[in-house]
Amino acid sequence: MSPAPAPRRCLVTGANRGLGLAFVRQLLARGDHVVATARHPGKATALNTLAGEYPGRLHVLPLDVADPKSRTAFVRELPLVADGLDLLINNAGVLHSGERFGQVPMAQLDDSLRSNATGPFLLTQALAPQLADARPEQGRRGAIVANLSSVLGSIASVDGFHTPSYAISKAAQNMATALLAQVLAERGITVLALHPGWVQTEMGGSGAQITPQQSVQGLLRVIDNATVADSGRFWDWQGQSLPW
Known part of the structure; x- marks a missing residue:
């Protein structure tokens, strides 16, 4: 009988609800150690309840990925609760709904890029020294950085003028994924x-196709099965390759 895998040191951004909260729940259930972030931890009721249920295994810290001062403070504080990272899930993001051509405001484009592309990229860059290197001689794989993207960021899949600031920012995030894969290889x-997938969250709406639990179960399977040879690729929650 093979030994149980060692607990992973995980970081989930935007973890106070939706997919982020589902990631935290499932990682904790697996026995992993989790640092979960929220812009306002005091209001993150579900996270704080979980922290009480998993003392020492869940730490809730403040982070606004779009804010430089918040990122700097977080990077400084993280080593106090985690001695490295095996899994970084860049989940935090925004979607501005109701945009129409001719009426897309610059403020929404800027906010989308800061939250969905620039912020996650700069956070990953700042946390790079804390990401675990592969140690093949010890049977240890390197860290995994999972950037929560969207098929709406796939240029090859565009079929209309949908959520432009979100789509543009997710396409930019996809480029960041490809570049980070190169430099961290x-x-x-x-x-x-x-x-x-299309998930029943505040962002996806109640009419979406799958629950956060289903999506995260699938995403964790993709993460678990990924190797360095898969780095820089674009997958959906069922493990299907997506076009850029």
């Missing part, structure tokens, strides 16, 4: 762009 770190 020598350390054996895998970087993935992941489409979670």
